[in-house]
Amino acid sequence: MSFPGIEKVYAIQAGREVRVFVTPEKIDDYAAYNLAKDIARKIESELQYPGEIKVNVIRETRVIEYAR
Secondary structure (H helix, E strand, O other), X not given: OOOOOEEEEEEEOOOOEEEEEEXXXXXXXXXXXXXXXXXXXXXXXXXXXXXXOXXXXXXXXXXXXXXX
């Protein structure tokens, strides 16, 4: 799968969950929602699996500052 703005992807819980980390500067909240839907639809159309697969799109910004 190739979608713009993706940094890392992990399949966890025996493949029942997909965690997608995106670049917050390139993907806004609305685009993250649409990306999760697009990835879920692509999984549905290309794979055969029992049950369901959860798609998590994680968009976070971390800011660290030190007081001295």
